[in-house]
Amino acid sequence: MNTAAMPGRKPGNPCFSSGPCAKRPGWTVDALADAALGRSHRSKLGKAKLGEVLDRTRTLLGVPADYRIGIVPASDTGAVEMAMWSLLGARPASMLAWESFGEGWVTDVIKQLKLDARIVKAPYGELPDLTTVDWDTDVVFTWNGTTSGVRVPNGDVIPANREGLTICDATSAAFAQALPWDKLDVVTFSWQKALGGEAAHGVLILSPRAVERLETYTPAWPLPKLFRMTKGGKLNEGIFKGETINTPSMLAVEDCLDALKWAESLPETLADRSDRNLAALTAWADRTPWVDFLAKDPAVRSNTSVCFRIVDPAVANAPEAEQAAFAKALAAKLEKEGVALDIGSYRDAPPGLRIWAGGTVETADLEALTEWLDWAFATTDKPVAQAAE
Incomplete structure (x- = not known):
């Protein structure tokens, strides 16, 4: 397994589930x-x-x-x-x-x-x-x-x-x-x-x-x-x-x-906050070679339920079951570290990640999450290539 240094910061709120979604910042009972x-x-x-x-x-x-x-x-x-x-x-x-x-x-x-x-x-x-x-x-x-x-x-x-x-x-x-x-x-x-x-x-x-x-x-x-x-x-x-x-x-x-x-x-709308969150995730995806949006056309990409596929060849060229296992292992690693909860893709969707970016999520938390995503990818065992028959 590859090793990489853990990021120095964690998201203030690790809740990135697509429903029920994160409570508003500062919420208490x-x-x-x-x-x-x-x-x-x-x-x-x-x-x-x-x-x-x-x-x-x-x-x-x-x-x-x-x-x-x-x-x-x-x-x-x-x-x-x-x-x-x-x-x-x-x-x-x-x-x-x-x-x-x-x-x-x-x-x-x-x-x-x-x-x-x-x-x-x-x-x-x-x-x-x-x-x-x-x-x-x-x-x-x-x-x-x-x-x-x-x-x-x-x-x-x-x-x-x-x-x-x-x-x-x-x-x-x-x-x-x-x-x-x-x-x-x-x-x-x-x-x-x-x-x-x-x-x-x-x-x-x-x-x-x-x-x-x-x-x-x-x-x-x-x-x-x-x-x-x-x-x-x-x-x-x-x-x-x-x-x-x-x-x-x-x-x-x-x-x-x-x-x-x-x-x-708020001094801005929830839509404004969601758009800013999508922009943060887009900036990360644009500079990250192992991941891409499931939605290829930027004009139709969601600013709330943001779905990613793993395009690194070691994963993308593996059988779908192995792609799913890798994505699940990556999400589980982040959950274990208390960094991101419930970010696996939906059970019927293609293997990958799904990150909620709606207005109750802080942009700084998403930016911190991207550092951990890179760490988790670097430190999670990739599928072993199958020898040609």
């Missing part, structure tokens, strides 16, 4: 002291806190006044499922997939809802040609591929006069990337990503066009209680005023409020 514990979420206090989350979310994200925002069960997954099961089937659908979560939505629509949807795919690290998408169909897609490090660069390709609805899973994009609200009819995300919040709660945002669909269309399949957003053919407005379908964790609600207030106090 004392931030939750005012949580409405032991109180009903339907009490005056409970409703006020839930309503405050919605109001602060609208302001920070710049959500139009006529869009509804609701807190729903089961994280971003629950929000996406609510949208698909409630809205799809009224017209033809298109499913876009370039990473594992997009693939999951394809599976649900084709195998569970049994819709004859058009599927548009691209391999990990790439976007499909979005100009080939029929936007007069209902289109389901992820804005930022959490498992691939690929994002939609902007909404220019989406026509303003589209006939279909755009249903956008924005869970690793919200608060970190500009979302063109006039081009999006449904947007979903969870607090556990860019806000560094706690899991289990999702956010569902509906445009007036999406609301109209809900009030004029009844799906052919039964809807479980958790998915029902209408009563008597009209939108259940209570859901979008903080009256959640099921009981939320008021501890998680308080944590979200803390993150939102912190974001409001």
Whole structure:
């Protein structure tokens, strides 16, 4: 094994997981002291806190006044499922997939809802040609591929006069990337990503066009209680005023409020912080011969879930199982040193590393991490080349 000197500094926070993500800088459990514990979420206090989350979310994200925002069960997954099961089937659908979560939505629509949807795919690290998408169909897609490090660069390709609805899973994009609200009819995300919040709660945002669909269309399949957003053919407005379908964790609600207030106090946006973090990782990758972005095109690289592949020939030319073992060993070495936690690539993604660079992460911590990445690469045994037969 090669030897190399350990770097002299460590990241102040070793949490680089892509979800749940790092808490905001300076967070302690004392931030939750005012949580409405032991109180009903339907009490005056409970409703006020839930309503405050919605109001602060609208302001920070710049959500139009006529869009509804609701807190729903089961994280971003629950929000996406609510949208698909409630809205799809009224017209033809298109499913876009370039990473594992997009693939999951394809599976649900084709195998569970049994819709004859058009599927548009691209391999990990790439976007499909979005100009080939029929936007007069209902289109389901992820804005930022959490498992691939690929994002939609902007909404220019989406026509303003589209006939279909755009249903956008924005869970690793919200608060970190500009979302063109006039081009999006449904947007979903969870607090556990860019806000560094706690899991289990999702956010569902509906445009007036999406609301109209809900009030004029009844799906052919039964809807479980958790998915029902209408009563008597009209939108259940209570859901979008903080009256959640099921009981939320008021501890998680308080944590979200803390993150939102912190974001409001910053002299820059969370997107600015994410962009600066991506720039730091890009500078390292540009000068480091053993690593490269999974996303080849800089225009579509994520500034939150940054995915790398190992391109050193000793690793890249090895069988995929050995590539995966090397990447896993590298990540384990860093975890053992308390330098980086949970930076292995997603289980369905190509072997490599995935580093969260959202706004709750400090740039200095990422810069320190890159020194340790170089150390770990230099000191981890590479695959042994196979002799030619």
